[in-house]
Amino acid sequence: MTDRKNRTRQNLLDSAAVLFTEKGYAGTSVAEICDSARANIASVNYHFGSKEALYRSVIGYTYDQANTLYPLDAGEKMSSEEKFYCFILAFLKRILSTSMTGNFYKLVAKEMAEPTRESGTLINEIISAKRAKIEKLIRDIHDEDIDEETVVRMTHSIVSQCLFLGLNEKGRRHHLKRKPVRFEDVESFARHITDFSLAGIKYYRKFTL
Amino acid sequence: MTDRKNRTRQNLLDSAAVLFTEKGYAGTSVAEICDSARANIASVNYHFGSKEALYRSVIGYTYDQANTLYPLDAGEKMSSEEKFYCFILAFLKRILSTSMTGNFYKLVAKEMAEPTRESGTLINEIISAKRAKIEKLIRDIHDEDIDEETVVRMTHSIVSQCLFLGLNEKGRRHHLKRKPVRFEDVESFARHITDFSLAGIKYYRKFTL
Amino acid sequence: MTDRKNRTRQNLLDSAAVLFTEKGYAGTSVAEICDSARANIASVNYHFGSKEALYRSVIGYTYDQANTLYPLDAGEKMSSEEKFYCFILAFLKRILSTSMTGNFYKLVAKEMAEPTRESGTLINEIISAKRAKIEKLIRDIHDEDIDEETVVRMTHSIVSQCLFLGLNEKGRRHHLKRKPVRFEDVESFARHITDFSLAGIKYYRKFTL
Amino acid sequence: MTDRKNRTRQNLLDSAAVLFTEKGYAGTSVAEICDSARANIASVNYHFGSKEALYRSVIGYTYDQANTLYPLDAGEKMSSEEKFYCFILAFLKRILSTSMTGNFYKLVAKEMAEPTRESGTLINEIISAKRAKIEKLIRDIHDEDIDEETVVRMTHSIVSQCLFLGLNEKGRRHHLKRKPVRFEDVESFARHITDFSLAGIKYYRKFTL
DNA sequence: TATGAATGAGGTTTCATTCAT
DNA sequence: GATGAATGAAACCTCATTCAT
Numbered sequence: 001m002t003d004r005k006n007r008t009r010q011n012l013l014d015s016a017a018v019l020f021t022e023k024g025y026a027g028t029s030v031a032e033i034c035d036s037a038r039a040n041i042a043s044v045n046y047h048f049g050s051k052e053a054l055y056r057s058v059i060g061y062t063y064d065q066a067n068t069l070y071p072l073d074a075g076e077k078m079s080s081e082e083k084f085y086c087f088i089l090a091f092l093k094r095i096l097s098t099s100m101t102g103n104f105y106k107l108v109a110k111e112m113a114e115p116t117r118e119s120g121t122l123i124n125e126i127i128s129a130k131r132a133k134i135e136k137l138i139r140d141i142h143d144e145d146i147d148e149e150t151v152v153r154m155t156h157s158i159v160s161q162c163l164f165l166g167l168n169e170k171g172r173r174h175h176l177k178r179k180p181v182r183f184e185d186v187e188s189f190a191r192h193i194t195d196f197s198l199a200g201i202k203y204y205r206k207f208t209l
Numbered sequence: 210m211t212d213r214k215n216r217t218r219q220n221l222l223d224s225a226a227v228l229f230t231e232k233g234y235a236g237t238s239v240a241e242i243c244d245s246a247r248a249n250i251a252s253v254n255y256h257f258g259s260k261e262a263l264y265r266s267v268i269g270y271t272y273d274q275a276n277t278l279y280p281l282d283a284g285e286k287m288s289s290e291e292k293f294y295c296f297i298l299a300f301l302k303r304i305l306s307t308s309m310t311g312n313f314y315k316l317v318a319k320e321m322a323e324p325t326r327e328s329g330t331l332i333n334e335i336i337s338a339k340r341a342k343i344e345k346l347i348r349d350i351h352d353e354d355i356d357e358e359t360v361v362r363m364t365h366s367i368v369s370q371c372l373f374l375g376l377n378e379k380g381r382r383h384h385l386k387r388k389p390v391r392f393e394d395v396e397s398f399a400r401h402i403t404d405f406s407l408a409g410i411k412y413y414r415k416f417t418l
Numbered sequence: 419m420t421d422r423k424n425r426t427r428q429n430l431l432d433s434a435a436v437l438f439t440e441k442g443y444a445g446t447s448v449a450e451i452c453d454s455a456r457a458n459i460a461s462v463n464y465h466f467g468s469k470e471a472l473y474r475s476v477i478g479y480t481y482d483q484a485n486t487l488y489p490l491d492a493g494e495k496m497s498s499e500e501k502f503y504c505f506i507l508a509f510l511k512r513i514l515s516t517s518m519t520g521n522f523y524k525l526v527a528k529e530m531a532e533p534t535r536e537s538g539t540l541i542n543e544i545i546s547a548k549r550a551k552i553e554k555l556i557r558d559i560h561d562e563d564i565d566e567e568t569v570v571r572m573t574h575s576i577v578s579q580c581l582f583l584g585l586n587e588k589g590r591r592h593h594l595k596r597k598p599v600r601f602e603d604v605e606s607f608a609r610h611i612t613d614f615s616l617a618g619i620k621y622y623r624k625f626t627l
Numbered sequence: 628m629t630d631r632k633n634r635t636r637q638n639l640l641d642s643a644a645v646l647f648t649e650k651g652y653a654g655t656s657v658a659e660i661c662d663s664a665r666a667n668i669a670s671v672n673y674h675f676g677s678k679e680a681l682y683r684s685v686i687g688y689t690y691d692q693a694n695t696l697y698p699l700d701a702g703e704k705m706s707s708e709e710k711f712y713c714f715i716l717a718f719l720k721r722i723l724s725t726s727m728t729g730n731f732y733k734l735v736a737k738e739m740a741e742p743t744r745e746s747g748t749l750i751n752e753i754i755s756a757k758r759a760k761i762e763k764l765i766r767d768i769h770d771e772d773i774d775e776e777t778v779v780r781m782t783h784s785i786v787s788q789c790l791f792l793g794l795n796e797k798g799r800r801h802h803l804k805r806k807p808v809r810f811e812d813v814e815s816f817a818r819h820i821t822d823f824s825l826a827g828i829k830y831y832r833k834f835t836l
Numbered sequence: 837t838a839t840g841a842a843t844g845a846g847g848t849t850t851c852a853t854t855c856a857t
Numbered sequence: 858g859a860t861g862a863a864t865g866a867a868a869c870c871t872c873a874t875t876c877a878t
Contacts, residue, residue, distance in 0.1 A: 008859090023323070024233070024235065024322075024323045026233065026235035026236045027235045027323065029850075029851060029852080030851075030852055030853085031850090031851075031852090040859070040860050040861070041852095041853095041860085041861075041862095042853085042854080042855095042859075042860060042861075042862095043859075043860080044852085044853095045852080045853060045854080046858085046859065046860085050852080050853080051851095051852065051853090109322055109376070110322045110323060112322075112376040113233075113318055113319045113321075113322035113323065113376045114232070114233045114236065114319060114322065114323070150401075153398065153401045153405075154401075154405065156370070156373070156374075156390075157370050157401075157402065157405050157406075159373075160369045160370045160372075160373030160374075161365070161366050161369050161370065163369075163373070164365070164368075164369030164372070164373055165369075167318070167321040167322045167376075181365075189362070192359075192362045192366075193366065195409070195412055195413075196362075196363065196366050196406075196409035196412065197366075197405075197409065198412075199408040199409045199411070199412035200404070200405035200406065200408045200409050202408070203404055203405065203407075203408035204404075215841095217841075217842075218841095238867080238868065238869085239868075239869060239870090240867085240868080240869090248842085249842060249843050249844075250843085250844085250869095250870095251842075251843060251844075251845095251870080251871080251872090252841090252842065252843080253869090253870095254869080254870055254871075255841075255842070255843090256841090256842095259869080259870075260868095260869065260870090424862095426862075426863075427862095441741070442651070442653065442740075442741045444651065444653035444654045445653045445741065447846080447847065447848085448847075448848060448849090449846085449847080449848090457863085458863060458864050458865075459848095459849095459864085459865085460849080460850085460851090460863075460864060460865075460866095461862090461863065461864080462848090462849095463848080463849055463850075464862075464863070464864090465862090465863095468848080468849075469847095469848065469849090527740055527794070528740045528741060530740075530794040531651075531736055531737045531739075531740035531741065531794045532650070532651045532654065532737060532740065532741070568819075571816070571819045571823075572823065574788070574791070574808075575788050575819075575820065575823050575824075577791075578787045578788045578790075578791030578792075579783070579784050579787050579788065581787075581791070582783070582786075582787030582790070582791055583783075583787075585736070585739040585740045585794075599783075607780070610777075610780045610781075610784075611784065613827070613830055613831075614780075614781065614784050614824075614827035614830065615823075615827065616830075617826040617827045617829070617830035618822070618823035618824065618826045618827050620826070621822060621823065621825075621826035622822075635838090656871075656872060656873080657872075657873055657874085658871090658872075658873090667838065667839050667840070668839085668840075668841095668873095668874095669838075669839060669840075669841095669874085669875080669876095670838075670839080671873085671874095672873080672874060672875080673837085673838070673839085677873080677874080678872095678873065678874090
């Protein structure tokens with residue numbers, strides 16, 4: 001009984017995660033989600049109360065999945081630069097993952113392109129936490145006093161290189177006629193972003209010396 | 210005559226540009242656009258044929274405006290690195306511009322997050338052209354043989370740092386509680402992206418030497 | 419359960435059958451149908467998907483009713499001429515019936531005057547089957563070799579005398595100020611068409627003898 | 628000036644005649660007519676006052692054309708049966724004519740299938756006159772006292788064989804997959820209807836003798 | 837006089853939600 | 858507890874007509 005109930009609920013969550021990721025909140029209808037989940041048209045409201053509430057649940061659900069599958073915390077014994085690489089790698093894995101139903105970071109990218117008031121503050125907090133981590137990594141690598149503004153800008157440079165991949169997948173297929181970056185390339189791509197960005201970070205040392 | 214004649218059409222274009230940029234295609238209703246343009250609900254279909262066609266017109270219109278206001282071609286006498294800076298600066302000016310009604314590159318970013326079949330191939334072509342320009346600049350700066358794949362990745366790194374600002378403006382306000390990068394900061398931010406990226410580009414020289 | 423369940427659907431079908439028959443496809447609005455069925459404006463799309471699909475359903479529904487109420491197949495033991503009369507009588511009963519909600523053959527006549535792409539191939543098939551039956555009756559009565567073209571023309575003469583009554587009912591009221599042929603007259607009118615047409619059919623015998 | 632004015636008016640009339648004949652009153656839009664006539668969208672109301680009034684003009688215009696091109700009155704010296712044949716022939720020529728822009732009798736058939744209140748009484752009168760002619764021909768041929776009701780029924784049989792061809796052209800193409808009766812066949816088809824119907828008419832003599 | 841712009845009414849359809857069982 | 862039916866609001870679009878020049 002509870003099993004069945006949860007199955008429908010779970011199907012809705014899975015279908016909605018995929019559809020919201022692909023077509024956005026406004027572009028996805030409740031009927032579509034229910035069809036995809038082989039559930040009754042009334043089931044979204046029954047299980048979640050509203051489309052909005054379902055969306056919020058999807059945000060939380062995909063975030064949990066991302067955390068479970070690709071934990072971001074690196075080992076303690078690494079050097080700063082190794083930690084940086086590990087962080088980028090884990091971040092890219094989350095973004096490029098195809099095994100997750102839906103994809104939290106693609107939803108984040110969408111939210112950045114077009115915020116829905118429905119997403120609430122959850123995404124805010126999560127992104128702020130990530131930025132803080134990157135800022136700390138930058139300071140560790142830089143190893144010198146460095147002004148707040150510069151760190152913010154470098155964080156932007158790094159975050160954008162990563163999150164942009166979240167937008168790109170479909171957009172590229174549509175607009176650029178290029179193969180999107182695929183999960184198989186994740187390590188080599190993480191290597192690129194790490195090297196490219198480390199060079200940039202270190203560049204600023206000159207001036208602050 | 211022509212002034213009066215196309216007043217409504219122009220108002221619709223201006224209002225739609227702003228609203229599509231702010232709220233996306235699916236999130237903006239024809240009624241909203243007409244209200245904002247103080248035009249009759251039927252006027253979109255009279256002047257453009259459909260909401261889709263209006264959207265396409267907005268894409269073309271904002272692109273023309275961007276080209277007129279901030280031409281991307283730099284002077285010939287500059288060094289490669291100066292040209293790179295000029296390109297980034299002009300690109301950022303377009304992205305951060307608030308004077309344009311609507312903003313082509315914010316629409317591009319939105320399209321990347323959530324393609325509408327309505328945008329057709331126009332955006333494809335424009336973005337491809339921009340990427341080609343950046344690839345050429347990279348090759349000029351690098352000054353050595355460099356493999357295709359590496360150039361593509363560096364182009365990604367540079368494009369993403371720029372275009373991400375298009376997403377960020379509203380997204381930041383919503384999600385990050387930080388002041389967005391403002392047009393006043395454009396030169397200093399272009400400087401940052403230039404320096405950060407040049408360091409990255411040059412980093413690859415080591416290996417190819 | 420099923421009774422209640424499909425009440426609205428059935429009401430829509432009944433109302434639509436009457437209205438489409440009276441005013442044609444283009445001349446009938448969904449709102450009108452829903453008003454007449456005391457149903458919500460959205461119910462047509464809920465139950466049938468679209469106005470077009472409702473129209474197709476009405477075609478099928480009225481056809482089924484016609485078949486159920488007035489089967490065309492005559493007894494086996496009759497003479498050819500008796501069979502012919504029985505066929506005409508049943509055909510006229512269908513056309514002149516007022517008890518059916520809507521009337522399949524009036525819709526057929528309308529479709530012939532102004533085809534809607536919506537009717538699809540259903541009407542095609544049904545009419546072809548009826549013509550084939552009449553052609554067979556003609557050959558049985560004629561009892562001699564008779565060329566294809568002549569049979570086709572006689573079939574036209576017979577079919578038109580019958581189906582024309584489908585157009586006439588309202589048209590006559592409007593244009594001719596004459597009482598339409600009524601269901602009460604059906605036997606006597608079938609007698610007329612039979613006699614008139616049998617004379618015509620037999621007339622051709624002279625030449626083929 | 629007047630020439631130009633009349634040209635637009637005439638173009639509208641021609642285009643409307645064709646479109647109303649093909650697609651019916653409700654199925655034809657004013658914009659469509661103006662496009663087809665290469666005239667301004669406002670020109671229908673300018674020249675005719677309204678779509679309704681244009682329709683009435685089309686009825687009158689196509690009727691005049693039919694009368695001019697194929698006069699119905701046969702020579703005086705003919706026998707009754709020859710007159711009958713001539714009448715049917717001229718009637719069919721009108722119905723099957725493709726040289727007329729639009730076609731009065733196809734509009735009549737449409738009106739019978741689906742009267743528009745716009746057609747007024749003109750069609751009524753015209754059709755009544757035709758029926759009267761046929762009734763007279765029948766009485767001449769029959770040459771005996773014959774009751775009113777029988778004449779009416781025979782008139783129906785004859786009129787329907789003819790006018791049904793007006794419906795059939797498009798309807799057949801759509802629904803019957805048969806070549807419609809073409810203008811080239813008109814004489815042979817008129818011969819068929821004449822012979823078929825004369826046999827029917829004469830059949831009634833037996834009983835009234 | 838003739839026309840392109842503009843309009844208001846009404847068309848079909850979509851959609852998230854609620855109802856009744 | 859779960860569902861198919863039903864709904865009201867609002868979406869996009871069409872259309873005959875009118876307006877302003």
